[in-house]
Amino acid sequence: MPRRLQPRGAGTKGPPAPAPAASGAARHSHSAASGDPSASTKPLLRWDEVPDDFVECFILSGYRRLPCTAQECLASVLKPTNETLNFWTHFIPLLLFLSKFCRLFFLSGGDVPFHHPWLLPLWCYASGVLLTFAMSCTAHVFSCLSLRLRAAFFYLDYASISYYGFGSTVAYYYYLLPGLSLLDARVMTPYVQQRLGWHVDCTCLIAAYRALVLPVAFVLAVACTVACCKSRTDWCTYPFALRTFVFVMPLSMACPIMLESWLFDLRGENPTLFVHFYRRYFWLVVAAFFNVSKIPERIQPGLFDIIGHSHQLFHIFTFLSIYDQVYYVEEGLRQFLQAPPAAPTFSGTVGYMLLLVVCLGLVIRKFLNSSEFCSKKMELCRKQAQRRKPRA
16 A cells, blocks of 8 residues: 555656546535635645645545645634544544543532542543544644644644553553452462463462553553654555554553453453443454555545545544443443542552653654654655656
C-alpha cells in the first residue's frame, strides 16, 4: 500500500486509472455544493494541487488550501471537505463522554466526593479519553495552518493516544485486576498444582507482575509515541499499518482479563466485564481493518472523499470500543467501592500521568526540532524530481 499518492517526481506513482474522471466529478460536486465558485476565496483542491505531505491515500479531492487561517479552519467544519466528518466523528463522542464523566464525578449522588483518592484512577482514565478525542478534533481541524503545525498537531494526537492507553492501564490496575482470580495467589497456586502438576508458589510471580505492570505500560506509551512520530517521515513505507500495530501493543496490558476468561468462569462471575470486554476488542479489530486496508476508497478512489472513507469509519469504531470500555471500567469502579483493597496513591496515579506528559512533551519537541531539516530535505527531493522529469 503506498504511503500517499505522490503526483510529482520521477518514479512516483500517479493516481489510479479512474482518477481523472473521479476528480473531475469531485470538482463538479464541490462547485455545486458551494454554489457560485467565485464566492469562495478558498476553493477546495484536488490531490495534485496540495503538498505531498497533505495527500491521503486514495483521497482525490476535498483538500483545503494551504495555508488557512484559524478562522477558516474553524469555518471548514461546516463545509464539505475531506476532513469535515473526521472532526465530527470525534467531536460528538467527545461531548458524550464529557457528559458521562461529569455525571460520574459530580452528579452520581454517591458517598464518594469527586476529590476522593478512590477516584484518582478514574480521573486518569477520564482525562485520557477526553484528551484523545479533543486532540483528534484539533488535529483534523487545524492541520492546514502550515506544514510545521500539521506535524505538531498530529504528534500531539499520537501522544494523546499513548496517554489514554496508559490511563486505561491505571484504571485496570486499580479497578479490574484486583478482582481477577488469575492474580490471586490463593487461587492460582492450587490451580497450577492441580492442572499442571507444578508445585509453584505463585505469590512472587503475581507480586512481580503487580510491581511491573505500570512501569512497563509507561515505557510502552513513550515507545509507541516515538514510533508513530517516526512513521510520518519518509523511511516508513506502511505508516498506517505501523501506527495500528504500535497502538495495539499497550492493549497487551489487558491480557490478564483475557486469560481470566479462558481459565475461569468470567462469563458467570462478571458477565458485564466479559461481554463488554470482548465486544470492545471486536470494534477495535474492525477499526484496525479500515485503518490499514483503506477500504472503501481503495476500491473506488474519488467516490468517498467527503463521506464514507476509511478514516471516518475508523473513528466511529474506535468510539464504540471506548464506549464499551467506559461501561466496564464504571462497573469495576462500583465493585471496587464496595470493598476497596487499598486507596490509590497520588504518585501511583496522577504522578505517573504527569511524568508521562513531561516525557511525551520531550519526544514531540525532539521531532519538531528535526522537522525543519526533514522539510528542507523533502523540498530538495521535489526540486530534483522536477529537474529529472523533462529528461524522462
